[in-house]
Amino acid sequence: MNSAHRPPAILLMGPTAAGKTDLALELAAELPLEIVSVDSAMVYRGLDIGTGKPTPQILARVPHHLVDILDPSERYSAGQFVRDAVRLSHEIRERGKVPLFVGGTMLYFKALTQGLADLPEANAAFRAELDARSASIGWPALHAELRQIDPNAAQKILPNDAQRIQRALEVYHLTGKPLAELHAAVRQTLNDDFLALAWSPVDRAALYDRIALRFDQMMAAGLLSEVQSLRARADLSPELPALRSVGYRQLWGHLAGEYDVNEAVRLGVIATRHLARRQLIWLRALPNINWFNSLDVAASGHIKSQIKQHIAAML
Secondary structure (H helix, E strand, O other): OOOOOOEEEEEEEOOOOOHHHHHHHHHHHOOEEEEEOOOOOOEOOOOOOOOOOOOOOHHOOOOOOOOEEEEEOOOOOOHHHHHHHHHHHHHHHHOEEEEEEEEEOHHHHHHHHEEEEEEOOOOHHHHHHHHHHHHHHHHHHHHHHHHHHHHHHHHOOOOOOOOHHHHHHHHHHHHHHOHHHHHHHHEOOOOOOEEEEEEEEHHHHHHHHHHHHHHHHHHHHHHHHHHEEEEEEEEOOOOHHHHHHOOOOHHHHOOOOOOOOHHHHHHHHHHHHHHHHHHHHHHHHHHOOOEOOOOOOOOHHHHHHHHHHHHHHHH
C-alpha cells in the first residue's frame, strides 16, 4: 500500500438481525478484506447461539478477529476494544488487506471513529465494594448516590442499570471528576480514511419480524441449553456484562424460576427489539454514513462496488 495515502478501513454497521454477518462473509469472499467483529458479546467464549456467532466451520474458513477472546467471567470495555482494533488495523494492512469492522455495538463504533475519553481502568477492589453494597441496599439506592455526585450521568442511566451505575461511581471515585468532564477531553484513536456503511431494512416491521424469527431459531438450535451450561458455572452471575446480553439475561431469569420459558422468549424478543431501536438511534447520529436497504436484493452488489471504489481511491 502506498504510504503517501491514508489507509482505508470499512465499517459495516446495522441493527441486530439485519444480516450483517452473512453480508460480511460474502464481501470477504470477493474482496481483500479481513473481518474484525464489533460485538460486545461475541468476544466471549461459550456465548455462541444467542450472539449469532459464526459456526466454528465458518470461523475456520473465514477468520474473524475479536471473537472468542475472553471467558464470560471477564470484562471488556470500549477502551480495550479501540486498542485492539487499532492494533489489528495495522496488522491487517501489513498483510496487504483492508480491515472490515462489522457489528452492532454502536458505542464501539463511536469510540473507534470519534475518539474516546481517557477514563481510568477498572478497579477490582472498588467494584467488589459496590457489588457488596448493591446486594445490601440495591442498585437504585446507589443510583441515588450517583445523582448526588454526578447528576448529569445519573440522568442518562436507569436506576437498575448496574453496569453503568458501577462505572460512573467508579470513575468519580478514582478521578474525583464527573463523566461529562472526562468525556470532554477526548483523544482521537482511529485516523484511517474509513468508509461507513449502514445495513438495515427500511421497514421497521420487517426487522421486528426477523428478530422474532431469529429468536425462535436460536431456541430451536439450543440456546436454553447454552444458558444452562453457563449457569452451571459457579463463577458466573447475571451481573456480569456477558450475561447481561439480550436473550441470555431473559433465559437466565427463567432458569432462576422468575417466569416460564414462553415468557422468557417473549421478554427476549422485546429486549432485542429495544436493542435494535437503540442501535438505529445511534446510527442516525453518526456522521457520513451510506445507508443500504438490506431487503433490496441488489444492495449487496452496490456495497461491493462502493467498497472497491473506496479502496482504489485510497491506495
